[in-house]
Amino acid sequence: MSEATAKRHMGLRASRAVSNTLIHVLLIVISIIWLIPFVCIVLQSFRVENTGPVGYIIPHQWGTGNYTRLFQTDFPRWYTNTFIAALATAVLQTVIVLCMSYTLSRFRFKMRQPLMRFMLILGMFPGMLSMIILYRVLKDLGLTQANAVPGLILVYVASSGMGYYVSKGFFDTIPMSLDEAARVDGATRAKILYKIILPLSKPIVIYTILTAFMGPWGDYVFARYIAFGTSAGKNVAVGLYDWLNKDQISNCYTMFCAGGVLVALPVTILFLFLQKYYVEGVTGGAVKG
Amino acid sequence: MKQYSDLEFLKLSRGQKLLYRLQRFLISIPVGIGRFFMKLIRALGKLFAGIGRDLGEIGATFVQGDWKTKTSFFIMGFGNLARGQILRGILFLLFEAVFIAYMVMSGGYWLSMLPSLGITGPSEEYSEVLDAYVTRYHDNSFQILLYGVLTIFFVIAFIYTWRVNVRQNRMAEKILASGKKLKSGKDDLRSVVDDQFHKTLLALPLTGILVFTVLPIFFMILVAFTNYDGTHNGYTNSLFTWVGLDNFNTMLSWNVTGGAGTQSYAATFGEVLLWTLIWAFFATFTNYFLGMFVAMAINKKGIRFKKGWRTILVLTIAIPQFISLLYVSKMFAKNGIVNGFLMSMGWIQQALPFWEDPTWARVTVILINIWIGIPYLMLITTGILMNIPADLYESARIDGANAWQQYRKITLPYMLFVTGPYLLTSFTGNMNNFNVIYLLTGGAPTNPAASSAAGAVGYTDLLITWLFKITMGAESQYYLASVIGILVFVVVALISLVVYNVLPSIKNEEDFR
Numbered sequence: 001m002s003e004a005t006a007k008r009h010m011g012l013r014a015s016r017a018v019s020n021t022l023i024h025v026l027l028i029v030i031s032i033i034w035l036i037p038f039v040c041i042v043l044q045s046f047r048v049e050n051t052g053p054v055g056y057i058i059p060h061q062w063g064t065g066n067y068t069r070l071f072q073t074d075f076p077r078w079y080t081n082t083f084i085a086a087l088a089t090a091v092l093q094t095v096i097v098l099c100m101s102y103t104l105s106r107f108r109f110k111m112r113q114p115l116m117r118f119m120l121i122l123g124m125f126p127g128m129l130s131m132i133i134l135y136r137v138l139k140d141l142g143l144t145q146a147n148a149v150p151g152l153i154l155v156y157v158a159s160s161g162m163g164y165y166v167s168k169g170f171f172d173t174i175p176m177s178l179d180e181a182a183r184v185d186g187a188t189r190a191k192i193l194y195k196i197i198l199p200l201s202k203p204i205v206i207y208t209i210l211t212a213f214m215g216p217w218g219d220y221v222f223a224r225y226i227a228f229g230t231s232a233g234k235n236v237a238v239g240l241y242d243w244l245n246k247d248q249i250s251n252c253y254t255m256f257c258a259g260g261v262l263v264a265l266p267v268t269i270l271f272l273f274l275q276k277y278y279v280e281g282v283t284g285g286a287v288k289g
Numbered sequence: 290m291k292q293y294s295d296l297e298f299l300k301l302s303r304g305q306k307l308l309y310r311l312q313r314f315l316i317s318i319p320v321g322i323g324r325f326f327m328k329l330i331r332a333l334g335k336l337f338a339g340i341g342r343d344l345g346e347i348g349a350t351f352v353q354g355d356w357k358t359k360t361s362f363f364i365m366g367f368g369n370l371a372r373g374q375i376l377r378g379i380l381f382l383l384f385e386a387v388f389i390a391y392m393v394m395s396g397g398y399w400l401s402m403l404p405s406l407g408i409t410g411p412s413e414e415y416s417e418v419l420d421a422y423v424t425r426y427h428d429n430s431f432q433i434l435l436y437g438v439l440t441i442f443f444v445i446a447f448i449y450t451w452r453v454n455v456r457q458n459r460m461a462e463k464i465l466a467s468g469k470k471l472k473s474g475k476d477d478l479r480s481v482v483d484d485q486f487h488k489t490l491l492a493l494p495l496t497g498i499l500v501f502t503v504l505p506i507f508f509m510i511l512v513a514f515t516n517y518d519g520t521h522n523g524y525t526n527s528l529f530t531w532v533g534l535d536n537f538n539t540m541l542s543w544n545v546t547g548g549a550g551t552q553s554y555a556a557t558f559g560e561v562l563l564w565t566l567i568w569a570f571f572a573t574f575t576n577y578f579l580g581m582f583v584a585m586a587i588n589k590k591g592i593r594f595k596k597g598w599r600t601i602l603v604l605t606i607a608i609p610q611f612i613s614l615l616y617v618s619k620m621f622a623k624n625g626i627v628n629g630f631l632m633s634m635g636w637i638q639q640a641l642p643f644w645e646d647p648t649w650a651r652v653t654v655i656l657i658n659i660w661i662g663i664p665y666l667m668l669i670t671t672g673i674l675m676n677i678p679a680d681l682y683e684s685a686r687i688d689g690a691n692a693w694q695q696y697r698k699i700t701l702p703y704m705l706f707v708t709g710p711y712l713l714t715s716f717t718g719n720m721n722n723f724n725v726i727y728l729l730t731g732g733a734p735t736n737p738a739a740s741s742a743a744g745a746v747g748y749t750d751l752l753i754t755w756l757f758k759i760t761m762g763a764e765s766q767y768y769l770a771s772v773i774g775i776l777v778f779v780v781v782a783l784i785s786l787v788v789y790n791v792l793p794s795i796k797n798e799e800d801f802r
Contacts, residue, residue: 020591027586031601034660037617038608040626053619055629096497099490107487122502124781126721126753129774130505132512132760132767136431158501161494188479189486218609221723221757237611241728244615253619260612271607275600282665283672 038264045257052250066258074231075259078239082217082263085152085235090213092153093160097208098201101164102193105171106179119162127159128221135225148226148233155226156216166281170204171197207281210274217267236263318787325786343452350459358458365451368458372465376474381454388447396440403437406430406515407528430523430530434515438508442499512771513537519765532768540772557739557746558773562780564651565751568726569719571655572662573712579659580666581704584674587667599671602664610661614728617657618644645734647748654749658725669711670704677703713788717781721753732758752777 040057045066047059104116134155138144143151174197182192198205220237227233234242240259243252271278293301293309301309351362361368366381402408407428416423461471472480481489513536521529543555587598605613620626621643628640643653677700685695705712726732732747732754739746745762746755756773759766 016591020589023586023589023592027592027598030583031598034602034605034664037613037620038605040620041612041616053622053624055624055626055632057626057630096494100494103487103490109487119498121782122498122506124717124785125506125778126756126774127502128723128753128757129509129771130502132770133435133505133508134501137435155501158497161498162502188483190482190489193486214607214609218611220611220728224761237609241611241615244619257616260616264608264612267609268604268607271604275603278606279599279603279668282668 041257041260041264044254045261047254047257051252051254053253066254067262070255070258070262073255074234075236075239077232078234078236079262081149081152081233082235082237085149085156086213086216088153089156089160089216090209092157093212093215094205094208096157096160097164097167097212098205100161101167102171102197104164105168106176106197123162131155131222131225135228138226144226144233145228145230146232148223148230148235151226152216152223152235155222156219160212167201167204167208170201170281174200203277203280206274206277210270210278211281213270214267217263321787321789322783346459347452347455350455354458354462358455358462361454361458365454368454368461372461372471374461374471374474374477376477377457381450384447384450388443391443392440395436396443399433399436399440402428402433404531406433406530407523410528411525426524428528430515430517430521430528432524434511434523435508438504438511442504509771509774512767513775515768517767518769519763536768536772540769540776552738554769557736558776560736560739561746561750561752561755562776564748565720565753568651568655568751569716569722572658572719572722572725573716575655575659576662576666577708577712577715580663581670581674581700583663584667584670585700588671588674599667602667606664610724611728614657614661614725617660618729621653621657644730647734647736650730650734650749654726654729657729658722661725669708673704673707674700676707713785717785720751720781721777722751723753723757726751727754727757 043057043059046062046064047054048063048065049059049061051066104112135144138151138154141151143154178196179192182196187195216235218237219235220241223235223238224241227235227238231239236259240256240263242248243256243259298306298309351359357368357371360371364382365385366378368378369375369381370378407430409427411424411426413422414425415421464471514531514533515529516532516535517523517529521527523529540554540558543553583602586592587595592598622628623640623642623645627643628637631637631641642649644650681699682695685699690698726749730747730749732745732750734749735745735747745758750758752773756770756777759770759773
């Protein structure tokens with residue numbers, strides 16, 4: 001190696017070291033920006049000297065008063081509502097989404113393309129529009145206000161077949177030759193699904209359950225329509241949102257933070273363990289569509 | 290316009306290239322739309338030809354068929370029963386019985402009321418039992434419209450089933466004539482989990498979509514042609530009725546001012562639409578490029594704790610948006626932490642008007658949306674970036690390309706090619722991004738000139754949040770909400786149509802098998 005090239009290599013290495021340091025600093029800054037709001041929420045949930053919004057982060061007086069106050073409100077009821085709705089939706093929606101995406105990925109039938117195109121067009125209508133009528137219908141059935149939970153589950157689950165894209169993208173990557181081999185051996189279509197495809201699809205099943213759970217867990221719009229005016233039928237999003245209106249914020253702001261921590265905690269823990277599957281679902285299926 | 294070949298194109302100067310590309314793009318818009326309508330016309334032609342062929346076949350079946358087939362025209366499933374396909378026969382017969390019973394008992398009534406949406410509204414009547422005036426309710430416009438639509442769906446389903454019934458008779462006759470055996474009920478049951486398994490799997494999801502998506506959308510499209518609102522709720526206060534195109538006229542005419550408003554609906558609609566498009570553009574592309582940048586930074590050789598950085602960002606996805614957005618919205622409030630921090634550091638004297646000034650508010654929502662969107666985009670782009678063949682970069686480096694040139698010539702084209710469809714759905718998704726806007730600002734700051742038109746309209750309101758506010762407001766002008774919903778659909782569909790026709794390649798899904 002000549003002296004000149006050696007020098008150039010040294011220079012390159014030095015410049016790479018500089019740029020890598022810069023990137024490390026940048027990533028640290030990014031992480032701080034991304035985490036700060038969450039750190040603030042946790043800190044403020046332990047602030048007891050003032051229950052409204054304030055301009056500082058570190059509480060002057062610490063205490064768990066906000067959490068104990070939380071349990072004297074309707075919050076436990078909202079929490080239960082949300083939890084039941086999310087759990088039921090996670091199970092039912094997963095079944096429906098998997099049925100839909102498996103069929104559209106595996107079978108070639110005459111109506112397949114028109115069906116997919118039709119659903120694409122349906123998706124262009126703002127879904128909120130249909131809430132007006134669904135609210136009236138559910139009200140006639142007695143599934144709103146205090147009985148909101150079954151109504152919510154029905155609404156979340158019923159149209160979930162439209163969200164088949166990600167898992168279809170996953171099923172598309174499982175070779176068709178597996179199915180064909182099984183068919184030659186005399187397996188029915190149903191048997192192929194249970195015995196061959198499902199065992200191979202653990203990541204996408206978990207991804208679907210996870211996203212199906214998180215949807216209702218943080219849903220605001222539909223829950224707002226259906227709970228309309230009653231406290232007992234609210235979910236956490238609607239309940240906590242109402243605490244931040246002008247009349248209540250000075251009294252309920254820190255309680256909102258405490259509630260937020262309790263709502264975020266289970267999903268975050270769930271995420272920590274299932275992160276791998278979520279990442280796989282997003283990177284594998286979301287773009288292929 | 291002159292079309293260049295590849296070689297000629299490469300010889301052009303940079304400015305000429307840009308101009309040429311722009312021209313091609315502008316031309317492709319009307320061409321794309323034209324092509325779509327040609328396709329539509331051709332599809333309609335095919336449809337009518339198909340119906341004609343069908344009618345011919347039905348006639349032929351009746352003329353050529355035996356008495357069993359002929360009877361099946363009136364008693365569905367008769368042919369199946371007579372030929373020993375008991376299961377199918379019973380199902381057909383049952384369906385016909387249910388249909389006739391429904392039509393006689395209520396379907397006929399709903400259909401007959403559909404043109405008027407109800408005749409007698411609620412009235413005050415004297416009740417001798419109570420010795421007082423009481424309100425009696427009569428027709429229910431809402432139910433008439435809903436069940437009318439449902440009945441129409443049912444009639445279509447019946448016609449289709451009847452057609453299947455006729456065709457099955459024709460097939461059965463043919464099969465028997467050729468000396469083969471018909472499928473037994475046992476075969477039918479097996480096909481439910483085998484040949485016809487796709488129908489079994491789709492039955493439940495599609496029923497759900499039909500009842501909870503198609504039916505409501507159909508209903509709401511019809512509502513746009515009525516005067517259904519809070520004061521005409523169709524039952525307890527006043528009936529609603531058909532008004533033709535009046536609502537579209539209200540929304541799209543520059544001369545109609547809404548209520549006590551100073552500004553026409555059309556002007557408000559135009560402003561909100563413009564902001565919706567600007568918002569969707571920035572929300573999509575800032576997230577896209579910055580997310581890609583973060584992903585590349587983490588992926589870079591020599592960066593440590595790759596997994597750690599990713600985990601930090603991914604965890605922020607887990608926290609429900611209503612918590613993070615509501616909290617961040619309060620952080621930027623006048624008395625919030627951000628202003629408090631800046632003031633305590635002495636950098637500013639007065640609180641910054643993050644949510645009070647229209648321009649500040651618009652920029653702030655876009656910035657906060659970056660905070661929301663980057664983790665997700667980082668995940669998506671990470672996967673794709675890793676798929677770019679490393680030897681491309683290798684040879685680029687040998688040729689002396691610097692980092693920026695490598696990005697411009699390799700990374701970006703590849704990314705845009707792969708994520709083209711995703712960008713489109715992301716753009717339309719952002720147009721309807723209710724959560725970010727509603728939870729952050731609720732549409733504020735209010736636009737006084739526009740607000741009196743239909744409830745409060747703010748500078749950060751998207752069409753979708755405006756729609757929501759209209760339905761939740763005191764007057765609940767559902768008909769206006771429907772009109773906006775339809776217009777949103779038209780805009781989204783147009784954009785999708787143009788982009789799909791402009792995209793370099795529409796991926797053929799079978800290519801990847």
